[in-house]
Amino acid sequence: MDRFASIILTVLICVVALGQFVQVITRYVLEIPVMGLEESLLYPTMWLYMLGAVNASRENTHIRANVLEIFLSSTKQQQVLAVIGEVISLTVGIWLTIWAWDFTKYSIRVWRESPTLYLPTFYVDVALITGMVLMMIFTAWHLIKHLIVLFSPDTPTKES
Template sequence: MKTIMNCLARVDNILAFVLKAAVTALGLFVSFAMVVGIVFRALLDVQVFGLEELVLMAAMWVYMLGAALASRERTHLSADFFQAFSDSEALHDTMRLIATIVSLVMAGFFVSWSYSLFSWGFEKGQVTPVFGIPQYLSQGSLLVASVLLLLYVLRDFIHDISKLFRKAETQ
C-alpha cells in the first residue's frame, strides 16, 4: 500500500511540475501576445489578425490549469466561517468533510458537463475564424481541469474521512 501511495505521490509531483510549466509558458505567451497586439495596433497602426483567438485559447488553458493547481494545493477560495465562530476541531473537520462532499458532487457534474461540451464541439467541427483551430482544443481545457478537480477532490475526501476515523480511534 505504501508503494502505491509513493507512486501516486510521484505521479502527482510530476503532473504538478508539468502543470506549473504549462501555466508559466502560456501565461508568458498571453502577456507577450497582448503587448505585441497593443504595440502593433497603437504604435504601428497594423492589425495582427488571429492574435485574439490565440490569446483566448491560451488564456482558457492558463485559467483552467491554474484552477487545477489551486485545487491540488487546496488554495482555492473557501468560506471557512465556522473557524471564526467555534474552536471545536471536530466541528471544523466535520464542516470540511461536508464541503468536500459538496465539492465532490459538483466536480462530478463539471466532468459530465465539460465532456458534453467537448464532445459536442468535436462533433460540430467548429473552428476559429482566422487560423481554423478546432474549438474543441479550447473546450478541452474545461474537461482536463474538471477531471483534475475531481481527482483532487476525491483525494481530499479520502484524506478528510481518514482524518475523522483516526481521531475517532484515538478517543
C-alpha cells in the same frame, strides 16, 4: 509534480502576456493590428485558466469564506465542516463535469473552427473537460484525506 505544474503555468502566462503585449503595441502604437492574434491566444488562455484551477485544487488553495471555522472550537468539528465542504464541491463538480463531457461530445461532433485562422477549437474546448476531471480527482483526494483525519482515533477533540 509541483515543478511541472509551475513550469507549465509559467510558460502559459508568459505566452498570454507576450501575446497581449504584442497586440497592444501593434494595434494602438503602430496602428497595424495582427490578424488572428486574439483567436490564437484563446488556446493558451483557456488552458492557463483551467490548469490554474487544477493547480489550486491540487494545492487545496481555492479562495474560501470559512466564516464557520471561527465558531468551531474542536479539530473534529473543523474536519466535519471540511468534509461537508468537500462533498458539496464534489457534487457540484461532478454535475459540471457531466456538462463539460456533453460539451466535449458536441465539440467533437461539430468540429468548429476559428473564424480567421480556421484553427479547430476542439483543442480549446477539451481544456474544460480535462480541467474538470482533474479537479474532481483532487477534490476526491482531499475528501479522503479529511475523512482519514476525521475517523482516526488520535484526532484531538480540543484545539491546543
